[in-house]
Amino acid sequence: MHYFPNKNRYLEMKYNRVGKSGLKLPAISAGLWQHFGETDVYATCRDIICRSFDLGITHFDLANNYGNPPGSSEEIFGKILRTQLQGYRDEILITTKAGYDMWEGPYGEWGSKKYLVASMDQSLKRLGVEYVDMFYSHRFDPETPLEETMRTLDLFVRQGKALYVGISNYDLENTKKAVTILKELGTPCLIHQPSYSMLNRWIEGGLLEYLRKEGIGIITFQPMQRGLLTDTYLEGIPSDKAATLAEIGITEERVALARKLNEVAKKRKQTLAQMAIAWVLRDGKVTSVLVGASTVSQIEDNVAALNNGTFSPEELTQIDSILKA
Numbered sequence: 292m293h294y295f296p297n298k299n300r301y302l303e304m305k306y307n308r309v310g311k312s313g314l315k316l317p318a319i320s321a322g323l324w325q326h327f328g329e330t331d332v333y334a335t336c337r338d339i340i341c342r343s344f345d346l347g348i349t350h351f352d353l354a355n356n357y358g359n360p361p362g363s364s365e366e367i368f369g370k371i372l373r374t375q376l377q378g379y380r381d382e383i384l385i386t387t388k389a390g391y392d393m394w395e396g397p398y399g400e401w402g403s404k405k406y407l408v409a410s411m412d413q414s415l416k417r418l419g420v421e422y423v424d425m426f427y428s429h430r431f432d433p434e435t436p437l438e439e440t441m442r443t444l445d446l447f448v449r450q451g452k453a454l455y456v457g458i459s460n461y462d463l464e465n466t467k468k469a470v471t472i473l474k475e476l477g478t479p480c481l482i483h484q485p486s487y488s489m490l491n492r493w494i495e496g497g498l499l500e501y502l503r504k505e506g507i508g509i510i511t512f513q514p515m516q517r518g519l520l521t522d523t524y525l526e527g528i529p530s531d532k533a534a535t536l537a538e539i540g541i542t543e544e545r546v547a548l549a550r551k552l553n554e555v556a557k558k559r560k561q562t563l564a565q566m567a568i569a570w571v572l573r574d575g576k577v578t579s580v581l582v583g584a585s586t587v588s589q590i591e592d593n594v595a596a597l598n599n600g601t602f603s604p605e606e607l608t609q610i611d612s613i614l615k616a
């Protein structure tokens with residue numbers, strides 16, 4: 292099937308500058324952790340990526356271990372890049388990461404140079420590209436000297452294997468250390484990727500303000516708490532899925548909270564998913580929000596969150612009081 296991208300793809304999306312850098316990210320970026328593996332339907336993966344690009348999403352977020360089996364998301368995205376998106380590499384930002392378990396033995400996870408260098412080469416091969424736009428240390432390694440991890444990020448930029456580097460899931464204290472080391476090496480930390488949602492506000496405890504002060508971009512993940520903050524479970528959790536969903540924090544107790552938030556969303560004439568995304572972007576502090584989607588209609592619904600991104604003080608107070616109750 293030949294794909295011709297929508298000629299108007301850049302008209303509706305908002306592009307935000309990443310901290311003090313020269314780069315801009317779409318306000319909504321596509322995350323390919325779930326639903327983009329070898330065990331998923333290829334045609335659906337392809338359609339979601341193409342529709343995302345049509346809607347102005349230029350940034351696709353991956354990691355070495357994404358997909359089932361791990362690595363298959365990068366392979367699938369690479370295949371779509373070589374087919375449907377052939378000729379559009381310069382309009383697209385590809386992100387990958389390393390830090391979590393990827394292969395057996397002592398060199399298959401965390402933050403050593405040995406692991407990161409091998410992982411980067413594997414990712415480039417799976418994606419079929421010469422460089423990625425951003426490479427992240429996926430998590431802080433308490434055992435490897437931080438200098439070693441940061442030096443390896445710096446190396447990737449000097450080798451031309453990554454244009455920019457960032458960190459993900461680092462707490463405030465280790466973020467400060469990483470930022471200082473990278474600054475000394477002459478490769479600035481472009482961006483931090485932490486989790487953030489109405490139900491998970493840990494970055495408001497200092498990290499968000501620090502990153503803004505330093506001119507570092509912030510791209511947050513899981514605005515919908517993996518589906519909890521969407522319409523999917525508002526009618527109740529199917530009993531055959533209850534145990535699996537409880538493992539990822541989707542319980543009847545939390546769905547009751549989602550129902551209350553949905554009443555606010557309905558008054559705003561938004562779906563709950565749209566309000567969850569708009570809330571993350573509400574005050575311009577977050578550069579981009581990463582969203583996952585299992586269907587084309589979900590990505591359409593999510594991008595439409597930008598049509599109503601403003602919250603009145605009353606709405607914000609109402610949301611806060613629901614969350615505090």
Ligand SMILES: NC(=O)c1ccc[n+]([C@@H]2O[C@H](COP(=O)([O-])OP(=O)(O)OC[C@H]3O[C@@H](n4cnc5c(N)ncnc54)[C@H](OP(=O)(O)O)[C@@H]3O)[C@@H](O)[C@H]2O)c1
Pocket residue numbers: 321322323324325326352353429459460484511512513514515516517518519521522523564565581582583584585586588589590592593
């Ligand atoms: N750096 C890190 O450590 C890290 C960790 C986690 C995630 N991430 C990044 O963040 C991305 C997003 O995370 P995520 O997928 O876990 O969480 P999410 O974006 O909060 O949730 C996505 C899920 O919500 C459901 N959904 C999405 N839009 C919907 C809509 N409009 N209506 C109804 N349901 C909707 C879908 O679930 P169904 O399956 O029910 O359809 C979808 O898979 C990942 O792909 C990854 O790129 C990064």
